[in-house]
Amino acid sequence: AQKVTQAQTEISVVEKEDVTLDCVYETRDTTYYLFWYKQPPSGELVFLIRRNSFDEQNEISGRYSWNFQKSTSSFNFTITASQVVDSAVYFCALSYLFSSGSARQLTFGSGTQLTVLP
Amino acid sequence: EAGVTQFPSHSVIEKGQTVTLRCDPISGHDNLYWYRRVMGKEIKFLLHFVKESKQDESGMPNNRFLAERTGGTYSTLKVQPAELEDSGVYFCASSQERGFGNSPLHFGNGTRLTVT
Numbered sequence: 476a477q478k479v480t481q482a483q484t485e486i487s488v489v490e491k492e493d494v495t496l497d498c499v500y501e502t503r504d505t506t507y508y509l510f511w512y513k514q515p516p517s518g519e520l521v522f523l524i525r526r527n528s529f530d531e532q533n534e535i536s537g538r539y540s541w542n543f544q545k546s547t548s549s550f551n552f553t554i555t556a557s558q559v560v561d562s563a564v565y566f567c568a569l570s571y572l573f574s575s576g577s578a579r580q581l582t583f584g585s586g587t588q589l590t591v592l593p
Numbered sequence: 594e595a596g597v598t599q600f601p602s603h604s605v606i607e608k609g610q611t612v613t614l615r616c617d618p619i620s621g622h623d624n625l626y627w628y629r630r631v632m633g634k635e636i637k638f639l640l641h642f643v644k645e646s647k648q649d650e651s652g653m654p655n656n657r658f659l660a661e662r663t664g665g666t667y668s669t670l671k672v673q674p675a676e677l678e679d680s681g682v683y684f685c686a687s688s689q690e691r692g693f694g695n696s697p698l699h700f701g702n703g704t705r706l707t708v709t
Contacts, residue, residue: 517702520686
């Protein structure tokens with residue numbers, strides 16, 4: 476069975492602070508995808524990143540960075556110099572990856588509400 | 594390119610009533626998924642269509658929920674009769690490839706359902 480845990484229910488930071496959102500996953504699968512989605516107040520789920528289990532390289536995209544560590548089953552997300560517009564609910568998710576390249580449905584964590592105060 | 598659209602955005606109904614949610618996927622996307630988030634918990638998978646066929650409906654909670662995708666275009670999710678525990682946000686998503694490939698899963702804005 477797959478499980479994704481986002482232990483931080485709510486986080487508040489002041490603008491320009493750095494913030495890290497934690498994600499810990501459980502899976503018996505050896506091949507899988509990990510995702511982060513953002514849900515702003517408008518409601519839609521916005522795709523941020525997908526990583527596969529073969530690639531443990533960390534990734535940086537502007538103020539966003541992701542730290543994937545297979546040894547600790549974690550896929551943490553850091554926002555550098557946070558801004559008010561970063562306020563949203565952030566979801567981490569996991570999907571099994573078949574050898575054919577197709578994937579099973581997503582298993583989501585419960586989300587972390589990030590509030591960035593001006 | 595228009596995104597995934599869901600209608601209505603909000604629905605408030607009484608226990609025992611029927612509600613139908615609609616999802617229009619991105620044009621050309623054969624794969625359509627329904628997910629829901631209940632009471633601020635995790636988002637959970639409900640079912641997956643490939644064109645008009647149900648590929649996986651293992652997440653459907655019970656037989657009060659009926660999903661259809663006639664013609665392989667838009668999909669509807671009917672709840673009949675609605676119960677209090679059905680309240681939550683229902684998301685629809687679509688993708689061109691089942692394996693996500695180079696395209697991620699595109700989600701709609703969701704329908705917030707409140708059963709009173």
